[in-house]
Amino acid sequence: MASREDSLIARYFRPLATDAGAFALGDDAAVLRPSGDDVVVTTDAIVEGVHFLPTDPADTIARKALRVNLSDLAAKGATPTGFVLTLALRAADHGWLEPFAHALGDDAGLFGCPLLGGDTVSTPGPLMVSITAFGRVPAGKMIRRSGAKPGDRVVVTGTIGDAALGLDILKGGAVAAALSDDPAARRMLAERYRIPQPRNALATAVRDHAGAAMDVSDGLAGDLAKLCAASGVSAVIDVPAIPLSAATAGLLARRAIGIEAIVSGGDDYEILCAVPEAGFDALAQAAERAGVAITSIGTVIAGAAIPGFLDARGREISLQRFSYSHF
Amino acid sequence: MASREDSLIARYFRPLATDAGAFALGDDAAVLRPSGDDVVVTTDAIVEGVHFLPTDPADTIARKALRVNLSDLAAKGATPTGFVLTLALRAADHGWLEPFAHALGDDAGLFGCPLLGGDTVSTPGPLMVSITAFGRVPAGKMIRRSGAKPGDRVVVTGTIGDAALGLDILKGGAVAAALSDDPAARRMLAERYRIPQPRNALATAVRDHAGAAMDVSDGLAGDLAKLCAASGVSAVIDVPAIPLSAATAGLLARRAIGIEAIVSGGDDYEILCAVPEAGFDALAQAAERAGVAITSIGTVIAGAAIPGFLDARGREISLQRFSYSHF
Numbered sequence: 001m002a003s004r005e006d007s008l009i010a011r012y013f014r015p016l017a018t019d020a021g022a023f024a025l026g027d028d029a030a031v032l033r034p035s036g037d038d039v040v041v042t043t044d045a046i047v048e049g050v051h052f053l054p055t056d057p058a059d060t061i062a063r064k065a066l067r068v069n070l071s072d073l074a075a076k077g078a079t080p081t082g083f084v085l086t087l088a089l090r091a092a093d094h095g096w097l098e099p100f101a102h103a104l105g106d107d108a109g110l111f112g113c114p115l116l117g118g119d120t121v122s123t124p125g126p127l128m129v130s131i132t133a134f135g136r137v138p139a140g141k142m143i144r145r146s147g148a149k150p151g152d153r154v155v156v157t158g159t160i161g162d163a164a165l166g167l168d169i170l171k172g173g174a175v176a177a178a179l180s181d182d183p184a185a186r187r188m189l190a191e192r193y194r195i196p197q198p199r200n201a202l203a204t205a206v207r208d209h210a211g212a213a214m215d216v217s218d219g220l221a222g223d224l225a226k227l228c229a230a231s232g233v234s235a236v237i238d239v240p241a242i243p244l245s246a247a248t249a250g251l252l253a254r255r256a257i258g259i260e261a262i263v264s265g266g267d268d269y270e271i272l273c274a275v276p277e278a279g280f281d282a283l284a285q286a287a288e289r290a291g292v293a294i295t296s297i298g299t300v301i302a303g304a305a306i307p308g309f310l311d312a313r314g315r316e317i318s319l320q321r322f323s324y325s326h327f
Numbered sequence: 328m329a330s331r332e333d334s335l336i337a338r339y340f341r342p343l344a345t346d347a348g349a350f351a352l353g354d355d356a357a358v359l360r361p362s363g364d365d366v367v368v369t370t371d372a373i374v375e376g377v378h379f380l381p382t383d384p385a386d387t388i389a390r391k392a393l394r395v396n397l398s399d400l401a402a403k404g405a406t407p408t409g410f411v412l413t414l415a416l417r418a419a420d421h422g423w424l425e426p427f428a429h430a431l432g433d434d435a436g437l438f439g440c441p442l443l444g445g446d447t448v449s450t451p452g453p454l455m456v457s458i459t460a461f462g463r464v465p466a467g468k469m470i471r472r473s474g475a476k477p478g479d480r481v482v483v484t485g486t487i488g489d490a491a492l493g494l495d496i497l498k499g500g501a502v503a504a505a506l507s508d509d510p511a512a513r514r515m516l517a518e519r520y521r522i523p524q525p526r527n528a529l530a531t532a533v534r535d536h537a538g539a540a541m542d543v544s545d546g547l548a549g550d551l552a553k554l555c556a557a558s559g560v561s562a563v564i565d566v567p568a569i570p571l572s573a574a575t576a577g578l579l580a581r582r583a584i585g586i587e588a589i590v591s592g593g594d595d596y597e598i599l600c601a602v603p604e605a606g607f608d609a610l611a612q613a614a615e616r617a618g619v620a621i622t623s624i625g626t627v628i629a630g631a632a633i634p635g636f637l638d639a640r641g642r643e644i645s646l647q648r649f650s651y652s653h654f
Contacts, residue, residue, distance in 0.1 A: 006553075026557055027541075028403060032365065034365060045413045047450045072355045084459055086413070123377065145353065
């Protein structure tokens, strides 16, 4: 009696539904048990040809779909508790579903974020993976975009700009040509595009020490502008302090790319936060323990101006493009 | 500095974000405050050309997207608390977005289910609306598929089969021809397809009196089989007792359609539940107070057989097709 849709869910996704509240995907809804904590809810979808490439392997699509949501939870200071999945497929292709589900299960285990439920639908169009993820924070403790104060340090995790360059490489663009003799760098940057590294290991420290935070998904410049606008402040960024991978730094040094490709590219999935001076050392120590690099790249200032990006001589760099927009 | 995407969200969707936990859609995540209740989570997506027609108006698409999720909450005995929306659009078409958001807001108000957050993405493919909805039930009280017991009555709300006939009409099929002289019936059936009537008014009574429940979305026969399988029981259904609208009953009486079109069609979004005899009167009284028709259509029996559908003479009707499957 089971439909093909049910069989598909049982075969590929039931093994990922390890939480009791998922009822082994055998019911119409899942349950989040009350813990006294706030439930933090975030939702992000990725579409073939828009957020990932038609040539991307199934396993990296799965990881990206979950990780872009985990990245939001991390930036909000939340501990992951589970997710629901909507998968729009052209066909039930077992050669695709097997590695997709396997990688999704791997990441669900790695980040402690089990599958709670979902919906599998057919589409005549591009593949789409929509995830709604849940986390928990002590009541009232979600870190907002809006808590940045003048004098706070502007801090980012990891390195900035790699993923946008990786996308250019995967599309065979100018960056691919500039790195034609460096396959390791090409591979590293492409992987940064395909498999974000959400900073969930730092979530509790962000919650304890940051005044405001968000993840960098649409480009550092645009996302910082959003954080500043939500907080009613401005910021100045010391561009040479922005942490870059060796590959990205090399491309910039030999002018194969400009700074805009770095600060306005998307898909970084690093945490951007505003940290009061008094909390910075504690955050830095927590980051070291968590094995996550953090870098102070500027300062929150009073005012409503768009954040300024200053070069090594303190001159403002004019950015034509701040971030990626879908429309 | 706001991107076009942000402007679109602010213009059309911020007015729907009436819950404090939505932060006026100005942050990366929403918050569900702890209430001591379980949070019930359900997710359902609708895709243009699959779950709705390319010619369906924006307002009915919005209502259907939310209502298919509300229907799940109702069947689980949960009170709606909010939803997140993922909208995949080919373009930011204001003539479409305005009625879409307006109708979505209307229904959010009508059902007490405010918008908490979302993601708007571009797609080169069909329009897709994916919603994850939240409800609450006292801890441990979600009504499962798995609680049906031999001797329980099989009960459905409303009428069965109308929506599948409405789809046929909208596609200009045989039902449209059979009702060529009855525009009112054609309109009613088409509306049943386009705008489900989720039975949230009956949710608390279902929670109090049903042993098992689910909503009928993929056809009564198939969904009853799922409920029985989850409960480890079977059932016999008295087909003449299945509640039909006058239009559907008329089509059946003059053999313009067969019983299979009714019991195996999809999109009913009525509640199917198993109710212990001792609870039936109380459920019936609650249904009357709520203004929702309920009908007892059969009995849960022991065994693992696929539920039997019996005609007026008690003979089993052989069904070729039990439900709709996407793959």
